[in-house]
Amino acid sequence: MTTPLLALEHVTKTFPVRRAGVLRRPVDHVHAVVDVSLEVQPGETLGLVGETGCGKSTLARCITRLHDVDSGRVVLDGEDITHHSRARMRGVRRDVQMVFQDPYGSLNPRRRVGSIIGDPFVIHDVGTPAERKRSVQELMERVGLNPEHYNRFPAEFSGGQRQRIGVARALALRPRLLVCDEPVSALDVSIQAQVLNLLLDLQDEFGLTCVFISHDLSVVRHVSDRIAVMYLGRVVEVAPAAELFTRPRHPYTRALLSALPVADPDVSDSRRRIVLAGDLPTPIDPPSGCAFHTRCPRAREDCAATVPPLDPAPGDRRDHRTACLHPLADGDDLGADHPVVADSEITATDEEVPA
């Protein structure tokens, strides 16, 4: 087996919750990412899905070291970068780049597009000003922007074009790993398809390895080789993309798939939506054992006591791992008529939960 380009080993990240007051001592912690171990092979795209607050964006920021992890290791191509200083990270950052969700918030409105895309060259001291300009214009052309618009401001571009600017900037230094955090979520369907195609083309062309984060399962399925499903900070299931969709083992994955609206009336008429009871529990005080047991139709007593390990379910290959004590077998039904609302109720708090 080849060395994975990216390996996460037991990565955990919490954020302090502070009360108002002079000392602002942390009184609690948001458990954003808990004990996540994942590997990404060179040239592969790993999709990360999950609902709001499941920790997928925090994990992305741990990979790119925009957050420091509390414990665990982030290993890039065999090199442990978990505790690299800022100076040492600078070299690593040439290899790891990120595309952000919001094409409005991630571009400085007062700077010209050419200088935004050219920033990586300046920061890493690549080329002469003339060479940089030429590279930037080549990049703009490559991502489908008019190179003559070099001197325009971000406000003069549409949402889809801005996302292309973000992609061009991320690709400037020919990174090996591209972390895309909801790159098409803010775009309309017809534009979304354009940007997805661009990402697929670029991946082929540059042999990029990608971590692709989205809450939209159909988008993730389209671009990913493997998919990891997260719930309350933990990976609950990871499998090759097609297998995850056809043979989900974790009840949460099954429910997530069934809740996904499909633009095909035959499918939506024939399938049964599994409506999960209640809301997502707060990550400040996640449920004991399997965090999903409070909403799981298959939960039994032991689910509240034991944190299930992420292992292959009986009969599954090594690349399909499920963190469930009672995984679904082929053809298993996930309970029919359970209430829309749970009896016990969970209130969302509005503490300092990072977005």
Add this chain to the structure above:
Amino acid sequence: MALLEVRDLHVEFDTPDGVVHAVRGLSLDVERGATLAVVGESGSGKSVATQTITGLTRGARVRGSAVFDGTELLGAPEETLRRVRGAQIGMIFQDPLSSLHPYYPVGWQVVEMIRAHDRSVSKAAARERAVELLALVGIPRARQRVDDYPHQFSGGMRQRVMIAMAVALDPALLIADEPTTALDVTVQAQVLEVMQQLQERFGTAIVIITHDLGVVADLADDVVVMYGGRAMEVAPRRELFYGPHHPYTEGLLRSLPSRGEPGARLTPVPGAPPSLIDPPAGCPFRPRCPHAFADCHDQPPLRPVPGAPGHLSACFLPTTRTAGGAPPAAAVHELQEAP
């Protein structure tokens, strides 16, 4: 007669950059008890159209007609609109947090909603009704939660509170403007289920505005596809998905990742939506349309697709259809070569 009949609606806004033609001649019918989905991308005019019908676009220049249950709403006095809005037409918006007042308990806001339309209801009775409504939309322990503030609820629960307010006075029509866009899929499923249950129980007609074709396939009876301020295609749900006529609808369906082979290139609609400040003459989709020809410089009327009742399309392409539903390529070429 339909519950809501909109005819040739035009909405224009004066802005520093020029006149924005947000809606340009929209007509649609909403039948009693049925669900009409209005689909479109950002800037297609779908929200402005419904907001105008309920009198929420102050300062806009409005032409056309919108008759709700026998009452003309466009240009109606504010008093009439107030009576209709809330009581006969309930509304749900995308962002439940900014639609609820942060300083008042949710129960108080539902009570206010009830008493604003009927002062004869006592506060105690209205509060009782508020508890009932919150329970109806699936808020657990409604009696305890009625005095909680909006920030104490999650996004999905807040949207349920909005639905409770919208249906408090048993409206004949519920307008839901992207009601689940801000919600996660599992929560979206819950909210859509609540809306469907209420419709079955009370026979409420629903207009759902969305950009999500998956939600349309789940929920709608009929669909209006909007683009550049106009209705491009109107069709019953199955007809729209399996036999679309308008090239824009086809393009929209084809660009969905769920329709393609995983990993294969998608078929996006090239280009970008038109500016509504100086919209192109003729068909707004012409600059992006693979089938466009000379005639498209005139706006095609919304005309019936033969053999498909209730299916209308604003496109000059021949309406004889192949089995697959795509317009026959040969016929397109004939048209292009015609003088």
